[in-house]
Amino acid sequence: MNDLWVFGYASLMWKPGFKFIEKRRARLAGYHRALCITSWEHRGTRERPGLVMGLDNGGACVGLAFKVAPEDREDVIAYLRERELVTNVYLERMGKVTLDDGERVDALIYVADHRHEQYAGRLTVADATERVCGAVGGMGPNEEYVLNTADHIKDMGIKDHWLQAVAESIRQRSS
Structure with missing residues (x-):
């Protein structure tokens, strides 16, 4: 049986919630991190939806x-299916990731389903900020999720200018 690797690009990076024996920086080609999923479970409600990340x-x-x-x-x-497939907005796939030493491995990934009603598509910084601020779901405030993800990515030295702009907009709005 092949090794199981799981690729984390947002909250799985700072709150995996499962046992693992190794953690490595990795790069997945063909998809980018995007705040493109409407959340009405974890970080919002149907009455006041929030936004969460997806691989787009x-x-x-x-x-x-x-x-x-x-x-x-x-x-x-x-565990991952229970966490990630609550409303089936993600598609569970295997994808090739390149580890920090250049080794390529198959990893379990969850990508945004463009056909799902929760797919929000590409948003402006202002639209994303508006949707995030004030949304709260079963896992807590939406702002917390976005800021934790943005801070973790920045601490890793990963450049994501759009996400950092959303985080800054959220901080300005909250102050």
């Missing part, structure tokens, strides 16, 4: 790859 088509995304021990494989997959 095009570009590349730098994040973290987590290696899972063989004995934990089924439990981790079950």
Whole structure:
């Protein structure tokens, strides 16, 4: 059985929630990190939806790859499906990621489903800020999620100018 790697690009980077035996910086080609998913479970409600990240088509995304021990494989997959597939806005796929040493491995990824009603598409900084500010879901305030993700990405030395602009706009609005 092949090793199970899981690619994290947003909250999985700072709050994976599952057991892993190794964590490495990794790059996924063909998708980019985007605040493109309407959230009415974790970071919003149907009455006041928020936004969460998705892997959207095009570009590349730098994040973290987590290696899972063989004995934990089924439990981790079950956990991720419960966490990520609540409303089926993500498509579960395997994707090739390049680890920090150049090794390429297959990793479990969750990509945005463009056909799903929760797919928000490409938003302006102002539109994203408006949707995020004040939204609260079962996992807490939407602002917390976006700011934690933006801060973690920045601390890793990853440049994401659009996300940083959204984070700055949220901070200005909150002060």
